[in-house]
Amino acid sequence: QPALTQPASVSGSPGQSITISCTGTSSDVGGYNRVSWYQQHPGKAPKVIIYDVSERPSGVSHRFSGSKSGNTASLTISGLQAEDEADYYCSSYTSSFTYVFGTGTRVNVL
Amino acid sequence: EVQLVDSGGGLVQPGGSLRLSCAVSGFVFDNAAMNWVRQAPGKGLEWVSSISPSGGSRYYADSVKGRFTISRDNVQSTLYLLMNSLRGDDTAVYYCAKEVGWGSPTFDHWGQGSLVTVSA
Numbered sequence: 001q002p003a004l005t006q007p008a009s010v011s012g013s014p015g016q017s018i019t020i021s022c023t024g025t026s027s028d029v030g031g032y033n034r035v036s037w038y039q040q041h042p043g044k045a046p047k048v049i050i051y052d053v054s055e056r057p058s059g060v061s062h063r064f065s066g067s068k069s070g071n072t073a074s075l076t077i078s079g080l081q082a083e084d085e086a087d088y089y090c091s092s093y094t095s096s097f098t099y100v101f102g103t104g105t106r107v108n109v110l
Numbered sequence: 111e112v113q114l115v116d117s118g119g120g121l122v123q124p125g126g127s128l129r130l131s132c133a134v135s136g137f138v139f140d141n142a143a144m145n146w147v148r149q150a151p152g153k154g155l156e157w158v159s160s161i162s163p164s165g166g167s168r169y170y171a172d173s174v175k176g177r178f179t180i181s182r183d184n185v186q187s188t189l190y191l192l193m194n195s196l197r198g199d200d201t202a203v204y205y206c207a208k209e210v211g212w213g214s215p216t217f218d219h220w221g222q223g224s225l226v227t228v229s230a
Contacts, residue, residue: 045220091215104154
């Protein structure tokens with residue numbers, strides 16, 4: 001199961017909005033509304049920030065939002081803050097009853 | 111408080127075996143699907159395996175199928191990963207992760223990670 005495709009890095013200035021894409025196939029992202037997004041700071045375990053495409057867990061900032069169109073899911077971070085600088089990964093359920101992660105995106109706050 | 115404590119990592123020679131453990135507390139273990147996720151040094155996350163709450167359903171990534179076995183002890187509230195025929199590309203930090211529900215990659219609690227190094 002090949003990894004979902006994400007851009008290697010995305011940059012933005014404080015206060016700006018950025019969007020990270022996550023492209024799969026009809027056998028994963030496109031076939032199910034079961035896409036999650038994770039934030040990982042260096043040396044830490046990942047933290048779920050979006051699940052089921054667009055749902056936000058309790059305690060996660062409203063600045064994080066998710067969406068999906070066809071085989072591509074997207075994560076938008078609004079009002080970018082210094083603390084958002086981290087690695088971000090998407091993940092999807094697949095038709096093989098397994099899960100697959102994206103290649104990961106480093107967010108840089110300029 | 112939910113806690114997942116990974117253990118069992120270490121240095122192993124190529125072709126060797128290792129068993130990882132994940133001791134959990136703070137939630138009803140036999141109601142939760144569990145997963146193993148790994149991260150090679152400087153690389154991204156890779157899903158490894160999942161197991162249903164009863165242990166009756168188990169799934170594996172193609173990269174470990176036939177070599178790794180996931181299991182659980184619902185009495186001891188412990189998750190395991192038995193790794194055989196280890197290779198250099200299995201070198202990674204291995205995290206156990208609790209799944210919300212079953213069939214959605216929503217992992218709401220993670221262990222601290224256990225480093226496995228495969229080297230001669």
